[in-house]
Amino acid sequence: MTPPRDARPHAVIAEDGALLRGWVWERAEPRGVVLIRTPYGAWRHGDTARAWVGRGYRCVIHDVRGRHSSDGDWHPYLAERSDGRAVAEQVRAENPGLPLVLSGGSYAAHTALEAARAADVDALVLLVPALGLAETAWDENGRPQLRDRIGWWHQHGRGPRSLPPLSDEQLAACVQRAADMGVHRAAEEWGWSSEVLSGWRRLWSAPAVDLDRAYGALRAPLLLIRGDHDFFFTHAGRLAAAWQGPVHLVDGPWGHRLAADIDDDEVRSRLRRAGGIGGVLDSWLAETGLPTTASAIAAPASGRSRRTRSAFESETGRWRHERTA
Structure with missing residues (x-):
């Protein structure tokens, strides 16, 4: 492991005494804080952290239990609620008055969802989420x-x-x-x-996640990014349909690696010229009342609607924004 030069270490003691470790990327006078928990090496996500820092956030990225710098044994999908609560509550206590956003892609989206079940959070930003064991094992x-x-x-x-x-x-x-x-x-x-x-x-x-039982009590705004060619596409749709708070769904011609999965150079260029997924994120943050200092190029439908959607059209190179409920 090569520690990031632009981050400081961060540690949280879990309920059973295990030490959960990660890194904090700072900015002067942050206006919000983002927490990401990943099994793939927290220090590898520096680019993601710096993007959040550029939007006005302090970014905390942790290794999940039993992976890389964190203590304990690694059991995929089994310990994320209690560990997520411990980390989220400490991050909240360390940043009084700042909105707390949970974020992550794939497995890290699962960790964010589980933490949100047990901790007070202001919003979630999820990309191509893996909901649970069964949802990764079987297709729709x-x-x-x-x-x-x-x-x-x-x-x-x-x-x-x-x-x-x-x-x-x-x-x-x-x-x-x-x-x-x-x-x-x-x-x-x-x-x-x-x-x-x-x-x-x-x-x-493993049984499929009962979405109503697991997340039916959550009311935090959700930005949910999926891909037309992602193997978790249908599961993400189920999550959006079950979410009881405001949800904005983002669709486009990509797979599990998002824009990296677009083979057509012209489509990638059109997406970039249209502001990319990041442009939708910036506008959603602003609509939701969360800080962002980046330019909001795309504009989702008004956050006053509980269910909205942005879809990137490959042929026109434009985002289509709509209210769905």
């Missing part, structure tokens, strides 16, 4: 997402540090083995520890 038609899950668990699911990804040939062989033998028997050949195998079995037997 009940088919196993073997390639994505096998690849993810080989690389990220087996210890405090991520491992090199499987080659295309290795991954294809593992997927075929799982299709032929079943996901559990195949995994027994991969040299995983009994603890990892237990988590793997839990993945495939």
